[in-house]
Amino acid sequence: MGSITVVGMGPGSFGLMSMEAWELMQNAPQLVLRTAVHPTADELKKKGIRFSSFDERYESADDFESLYNSIAEELTDRAAEGEELVYAVPGSPLVAERTVVLLREKAEKKHVELKIHPAMSFVEVLYTRLGIDPISGLTIVDAADLERLPLDIPTGIVITQVYSPMIASEAKLSLMELLPDEFEIIYTHNLGLPDESIRKIPLYELDRQPDIDHLTSVYIPAREKDERFDFAPFTEIMRRLREPGGCPWDREQTPESLRKHILEEAYEVIEAIDKGDKELLCEELGDLLLQIVFQARIAEETGHFSMQDVIDGIADKMIRRHPHIFGDIEASDAAAVMVNWEAIKRREKPERSSAIDGLPPELPGLMAAAKLQQRAASVGFEWPVIDDAWAKCREEAEELREAVKNGEKAHIEEEMGDLLFACVNLARLLDVPAELAVNKANRKFRSRFSYVEKKVHEHGKRWEDFDVDALISFWEEAKAQERISI
Template sequence: MGKIEIVGLGPSGAELITRETWRVMAGAELLCLRTKYHPAADELEKEGVSFITYDRLYEEADSFEDVYERISNDIVERAKSTNVVYAVPGSPMVAERTVGFIKKLALAKNIELKIYPGMSFLELIYTQLGIDPINGLLITDALALKKQEVNLASGVVITQLYDIHTASEVKLTLMNELPDDYEVVLLYRLGLPEKKITRLPLFELDRHKEIDYLTSLYVPAFQRQKDQFTLSPLEDIINRLRAPGGCPWDIIQTHKSLRQNLIEEVYEVIEAIDFQDPKLLCEELGDLLMQIVFHARMAEETGFFSMQDVIDGVTKKLVHRHPHVFGDISVRDAGEVLLNWEAIKRQEKSERKSILDGIPKDLPALMSAYKLQNKASKAGFDWKNVKPVWQKLSEEINELKEAEASGDRKKIEDELGDVLFTIVNLSRFLKVNAEIAMLGSNEKFRRRFSYIEKKIKAEKRQWETYEMEELDTLWDEAKDFENARAK
């Protein structure tokens, strides 16, 4: 059984290779270089040091990960019968995937392994850019960037851009978090005569033809302004919950299964507004936002749209519907703004055939009635004033009484619906939202009924022992109590 020794070729020419590394390579039974495309490889040949390389695998394998695994397997296999020295660019312990693979394999096969320290490209970067890593610096490989969370609040060095395609992927990933014109630093062949350091806006990153395996990228620390915010933390959590190994409940949800949750969250926001409770409103808006991000994530998984598409779409719509703000249109007041809004909306929704199209069928009944009447009114189908609405309400109530006398359940239902529909019409003329008014009445009933419950408990009696007249008296008490508190 042989052994494995791993050394580093340094970041540039032979002058930065340690004496110990030279000694180990010169005396190797078998010297294996991950790649001959390194400035120090020519120096080894000149000194008569023979070696083999794994460059052919870069042409044969389907991915870099496959290349690294095949190299590692070969090194360990050779070490079963001979002593192997494996040389990698830079330092063995900095951004070198094969070293990690070999350590695991050697341990499993009980093969002796020794790793020698070496100078990495990072020392050149620190010197050339004048940065101190003690202030915070993340080192990552270009191919691993999309798979890990990157904290851009500290500087980031992205190694081995390899080619234009890889640089393009890195650019797109960074642009999710950084402004398109954020200044980054391209580090090309540091330590060599042809070295080049180029500062450029992020969006130009993949336009540099000279990018190769000796090219790295430095991204200076990005400090978000205090008035900026990001959806990323919430999106990341939803993505994690939906991913394999995430939450079993979240994984099986669909747009349809979450309909009721979305409706409930909207009403909880409305309740927080009615309570005039800023803390509760903040919490409920968060719950509602979570539902929106959840639906966007499910859509993104199927390729339909993403959260960014949602934001871009509504942004475009708002700009288009506010030409008096973002264009050269002038308006006199809020009423004219609404007229323009409706006209623009009709242009956008030209596929609609009926004036009443576009009202969701699942709206609460009172809200749906209000919207139907409002659309008809804009088309000219409406009373001129409130007087005929009162007359219509009286007419509908009389018809309901007649239906009740007939005992026809279907007719009673129809006439009761007409009464409610007319009441919604009345609410429009009185400039009161019927849905909100109804929610207010529901809450008022809840409060007064709770008052009666407390009284009954205090008197230690059962509900069935009360006559309706007594309960009605307690109801009036509840009203008087509320009115007194309101004063």
């Protein structure tokens, strides 16, 4: 079994490559470059260093992902067969180098030894030249991935791999979805080389530059907060309603008086979702947003926080709690995302000593039960298999039956609570939100009962004129009507 040692050739000139990388390349049994189209490769030739590269594959590959995958596949196959390889990549192996990401995955599967050495990337040269402190935040993205760039990134953005006018044109069009055409960007070329060029240009001129090639990158300065989020028209309406001379009702409201409205609007949003009515959902989301803006306005009047603070806070939290998107953490599936999310929450709220701390006491009972169970499951307190949850429901139902036989009210209430709690746990394991399920059942009962009530009135009789069997027949008619409408 051989090995792969990955080194970086630095951002450009030979002098910016590390001594460690130079020594490893000098002494390499087999030196392989991802590409020889790099200033350092010319210096290697002059110094008599023999190497091979994958440049010929760039012409025949269908796309970059398949190209990089084939490179990683060949390198790990060769190492598995006993070759000792030094693999050199432009810049740093750890900055925007897809082949190294793929090498890690394939080397682990094939049990190939992989060593990755740090190196200087073009990013260090860029923030040195531009006077940027990276501690304030920097987002690095491949030009091919710009379409996946989230809206309102709060940091400066470095766009790599702008290697042709076509790629520059595609990048420009993607950025114009987020930025004004005239937005000033910084175009960089040949960073770290004697003929390096750094110039400010309007966004619309990005693909018109005469020197676009593999050493081209772009920097998008961070935008001001008031450019990222514009709630001004909405918040201005609320300000006027709350000011002297505004609406008497709006002026009288307090955070406490609005609590019930928040709950009502949230449930109306859920109802609109369940109905699949997109126009109603849009309306109800606006009503819910009104409650958020209302609360923020009251808080701003008392000097506690503003609507902008609310938006910035949640934007920062979403970035902070998604390190697999905005950082260097990997999450292969939704379960891994939730593990990361809970770990980050625990770090953010060290005052919570228990896994079940922090649940609002006002939560509806079924929702609170589900939350408690989910928190407990997150630390391993969970049924091994779902059959155990089914068995627990049957056990609690039997205990309720025995309590009813004994006739003690307090005991019946306790056992009924245990049965409901067990049913909520079963619903959670079946991925069915208990609170939403019971709300749906309530709406279904309301619809069917209304049908029964209509039939009673249509017969010109009173409820007591019908026996249970007759009423149940109306109920079954209602169920049949539902099936027909579906």
